[in-house]
Amino acid sequence: MFNKLRARMLSLQFRAIRRAVIILIAKIPKDLERAIIFGDALNHFLMMSPFRQLFKFSIPKNIKVKVHDLTFDSPLISASFKDDVSSLFQWQLIGIGGITYKTVLRIPSEGNLRPRIQEVKHGGNYAILNSLGLPTKGVIRFLPKINNKKLIRFNRPIGISIGGNSFEEYLSVFSEIDDHINTIDFSKFFYEINISCPNTDDGKCLSDDLESLKKLIIKFRNISSRMIVVKVSPDSNNEEVLKVCAILSNIPKTAINIGNTKYVKASDVGLSSKTFSKKGGGLSGKSLYSNTLKMVKLIASNYDLPIIATGGVSSYDNVKELIDNGASLTGMATLLVSDPFQIPLINYRLSND
């Protein structure tokens, strides 16, 4: 009872502070990234201070989910979109059942020019449009971060998202990471292959060659016995998604994540060349939910494959509906930056089902 009240109070405070920060530092000139940089610094300070205890919520024992050989303490997991330890640590404190690092590419890249991330209205909801362009520190600088005791101590699954601009790049990033994590005394890592990249001018995927995808997953499977998730784009049609499922269903210990951000033209959500450096970007948030549910139903009725339902998940009702329709886990990004204290509240409601 006390914990629910505490989560509700923190949720109110968080949303008020977030709105104030956006109004004060991200409106003129309009650039949400400025608010994110400020918010990350504030969060880092909080997570280093004794105040972090305020964020601590235990996960009820009866909502664990097993996917292949991994046990997630809750079906709520963080989608791949951040890699700073303070954020990943905070979400675990709050009660997320597993985390996923932001996609890693081989070579360091700054991503696209700013402004490249904005808060927008879509379908009557607040949403985020980003054209970050997969900024990455590169695999060499990522490796030493993986064995992070603060994160590993929670003993919850940790996903590593692999990206690439070619078959060879995916394979080389994967091999370097796999060699490294085999030296770490922690058995709950899994891999996610990010095959979509909506942050280009035309929204084309980095990899939409399914024959190569199949070859790649088989290569990964031969190298590692850890779970492999393939994350598809919501821009993929039913047939394309089912083809990916057909490939996965013949390869052991795989799962599908539906999905990434959805490509939208910047002008369609009220942005101009002054407020967004690319012609379009990846939309995230509540507007994606109906497609996520539709895809979960489609996959669950055709394949016996673990599904991570990502895209627009923002409430207990969403999580319950997705699980009832066949999802094993629900991934979240936008909710974690807009109202993270929903996590303990959703966990508590799930434990009473």
Ligand SMILES: Cc1cc2nc3c(=O)[nH]c(=O)nc-3n(C[C@H](O)[C@H](O)[C@H](O)COP(=O)(O)O)c2cc1C
């Ligand atoms: C700022 C931002 C950065 C993202 N970066 C990645 C990424 O590196 N790799 C990836 O697979 N997905 C990335 N995503 C997509 C999210 O993981 C998630 O699939 C998407 O936002 C839909 O979920 P949501 O509606 O809960 O936000 C990013 C999303 C946002 C908003």
